[in-house]
Structures are given as C-alpha cells and as structure tokens.
Amino acid sequence: MGMALLVAVIYLANPRQLFAQLQQANPWWLLAGFVVAIASNAASAWRWRAMAQWLGAEMSAASGMRWYFQAVGLNVLLPGAVVGGDVYRAIALQKTGQTKAASNLSVILDRVSGLWMLCAIGGLGAFACAPALAPWVHMNESLFGASLLAITVLWVLLPCVLLRGVRRGWLKLPGTWLDPIRVAASSPDFVHQLLIQAASSAVVQLLSAAALACGAIALGVQLPLAVWTFAIAPVFLMAALPVSVGGWGTREAAAVAALAPFGVSAVLAVGVGLLYGVFALGQGALGALAFGLPSKSQD
Template sequence: PAATWPVAVAAYLAAHLIGVAKWRLLVNAAGADLGTQRAAQAYYWGLFGNLFLPSIVGGDIVRAGVAMSHVRSRSALLLGSLVDRVQDVIGLGVLAGIGVLLAPRALDDESRRVFTMFAVILIGGVAAGIAVMRFFPVRLVPRKGRRLLVRVRAAIRATARQPRALAVSLLLGLALQSLLVALNWRLGLLMGIDIPFHVWLFVWPLAKMAGLMPITQGGIGVREAAQAALFAPFGVGAVAAVATGLVFEVVIITGGLVGGGIATMLRRQASNQARPAV
C-alpha cells in the first residue's frame, strides 16, 4: 500500500519518543539535569548521526556531544549514555531469549550454549566495569585522570541510589525494542514473510546486536546478513530476509533525515525562547 512507507517512518519516529524519555531518565538519574526539549534535540541528532558513523553506536557519540553544553555534569551524561546503551543490549537479549523459548527450532544445543555464554559474558562484563569504576584505588590513577574518576564515581553512586529509575528505563527500553520488532514483523508480512511474531522476537534483536559492530555506517549490511542467517532455520530465503531488512533500512534512513529536521526545529525553538524580548 502507498501509505506503508510514511506510516512506517512516522511509527519509527514516534516509537523513539520512548527512547528520548529513557535516555533522559538515565542521564538525569546520574545527575546531568538535562531538559526535555534539549534531550529530544540531542536524541534526534543522534538518529541523524547514525546515518554517517560506524555502527549504531556512532549516533550515541553525536547525541552526547550535542547535549554536552546543556547539562550540569558531563560525567553524568556520559555514564547515563553508557548505561542506556548497555540496557539496550540487555533488552535485546531478553527479547531474543523470549523468542528462543517460544521458538524451539531457533537454536540447536551448541547454539544455545553460545547464546548462554554471551549472556554470561555481557552480565559479567557490566558487573566488572562497574566494580572497577567504583572500587579502583584513586591513588593509582594519574593526576589528570583522578578528577574524572571521582566525577564518574559520583555519577555511579547517584544512579545506584535510584533503582526505580533503572527499572523504569529498562522497561521503557523493552517497550521501544518490542515496537520496533512489531514494525519489522508488519513490514515482513507485507513482503510475504508470513512467520509468527515470536520468530521475529528471536531474529531481529540478535541481528540488531550484530549491527553494534563498528564495521559499516549505521550497521547497514551487517544486520541484513545476520538476519538472513538467523531466518534460515525457519524456511525464510536469504533474498527475502535481506530484502525486508533493506526495507527497514529505508525507514531508518528516512527517519534519521526527518530526525535531523526535527532536531533543527527544536534548536531554533530553544534559541527563540532564550532570545530576550525587545
């Protein structure tokens, strides 16, 4: 249908409003004190930046850079942004795990062990990173880095004192990723990939994780290759799997361009509000 493309782009951008709320909640939990309008501006600049930088993490750098001059604590902004991305990966793993439980054919015994090992490594890595930042002796850090470490530790303590914010942000992340899975499932149905939704719950999150690797701009190509391999056990041909992935890439690219326009309008609006009345 002719309305599919604009509706898909609108749904993509609307779903990311949840992402704005999640990211702002986390950076403010760490002590950044970032306003709603500035958060939306930075977030949509990040979507725009994803189009030009390696992996989907590139947009995180743009997002943080735009917000840097509008926060009370830069270390809180960076820590909150890191927690935001880690929670995204955890959320993708949770959705993929649900998909595995609902789709027994998704993984053989060996693949299940690899999947479990990945989860253990991820959780262990996050725990180890937090422990190092929290307990590493400050006196062993070069003088120039001590102030930064102290600030990061203060941000970690501020975040740890707000477990409710962490839980709410994780739920928001799960909601966002679930909506994106549903959008891909719907696009797949329109292209003739008639498979259950729970299969998409397994395939799409893992394909998106593959897009985190800094190989191509915005993860383009990496996600599609992973998606084709993951769909194979369910009888979906590689051509169809890659095609539906590329259709969603069009949605991402268009959404990123529109997101850049939204960010520009928000910046102008903020400038007009800050301008003194004559």
C-alpha cells in the same frame, strides 16, 4: 566494509528478484513500520532523558527528543553505525552546562540499557523458538531451551546485582569519572529508576521488533511474534557494529542468518533488512530537519 558486505549479500540473494519483491511491498504496512520505528526512537529518547536525570544531568523533554533524532540522522550519514550519534548526544548535553562525566555516562549507559534488554528479549525469543533453532546448532531441544532460559535469567539479573554491589560498597568503581554511577546507585529511588530503565528498554525493543515485522509483512512474510523477538538480537547487534554506515550490510547479512531457520528465503530476508534501513533513513531525514530547529536558551 559494510557497503562491500551489502553488495555481496544483494548479489548472492539475486538482485533482480530482490528489487521485484521490494516493488510489490504493501505501502500501508511500510507506513505502519515507519510510524512504529519512530515510536521506538521516541521511547529511546525518553529513556535517555530518564538515565541522564538519574545520573544528575538535567535536560528538557523537548531537547532530549530533538537531540536524539539529530543523533539518528548522524548515525545514518556517518561511518561507525551508532558511534557518531552517541558522541553528538554527549556533546550536546555537555554544552548545556552539565558535567562531562554525567553527560558521557548518560549516553554510554543508555546504549548499554538498550543492548541489555535487546539480548534479554532475544534470549526469550530464542527460547520460544527452540524447536526451530535447536536443529541448526545441533543441540537437543530441551537442553537448548533450558540453557537459553538460564542464561537469560542471569543476564536480566546482572545489572541489579552489579548496582547493588556498588551501592553496598563491595564492588569498587575505579576513577572519579564514574562518580555519577556511585551517586545513582546510592539514591533512595534506586529500584524505581532501575525498573524505569528496564521497562522503557523493553518498550523500545518490542516496538523495534514490531517495525521489523511490519517490513516483513509488507513483503508477504508472516511469522509469529516470537520469531521477531529473537531476530532483533542478531540483526540489531550486527547493525550496531562500528564497521558500516548506518548498519547497511551487517544488518542484511544478519537478517539472512537469523530468518533462515524459519524458512525465509535469502531474497526476502535481505528485503526485510533493507526496509528496516529505509525506516532509519526516513528518521534520519527527520533528524536532519531537527538540526534546523531553533534551540531555546534553557536547552
């Protein structure tokens, strides 16, 4: 489905013009985007390790980094967007002797942490871009901005409220497989760990926005940072849907829709999405190389 969508988007955007634009891309900005994209995934690996330790599962920093980039490689190669890599991370952690519940939950909550902050930053970006976005949804600018800000604030506070509910006992979690969450919510460093997740997820998403912007600048598209903080939400959410291989197709279609209010042509928007996909392919190659790295006994 994703590949069919990719072909359709490229066709509608005019393949001849698209490939002409890609051939003229600035190599230095492409390199910058690739480096920043690697930094984003390195921060993601660090966040996952912090989440696993909060839930009681131990892993070394080197193992966490290696497994994460291996998962990136699988995400590029396997259908289902991020699903294949996430399953791999959970299995890799289990094989070190960590409990199945903590291993699986560390991956699930790591993904939730990233999506939570992605939507929060996207909401703030949309608030900052209200003058351009409000006309597209046929809403009053003030009402549009106030609604977005209120929803974003509530969204940011939601995890803290839910975990405090678990901590105080008025929110009951069903099943013993959720015990690691109960223990984590009851830990004395609860607030500290929650802030670590929030800060690391913010770093990950801002680096991802910067990587997307670098690809755009390579094509001659220069927009304010607020635009990219908004655009990452629809672009990355669509890319994460388990209907494609590596997010191809859904990511490019979302880029066209997200950047249209800012005057970016379909040709350039598709090019921006494709370049971000190329960054992922490069990291997938790094992940494939990581499969060949010898694992240590303590991993």
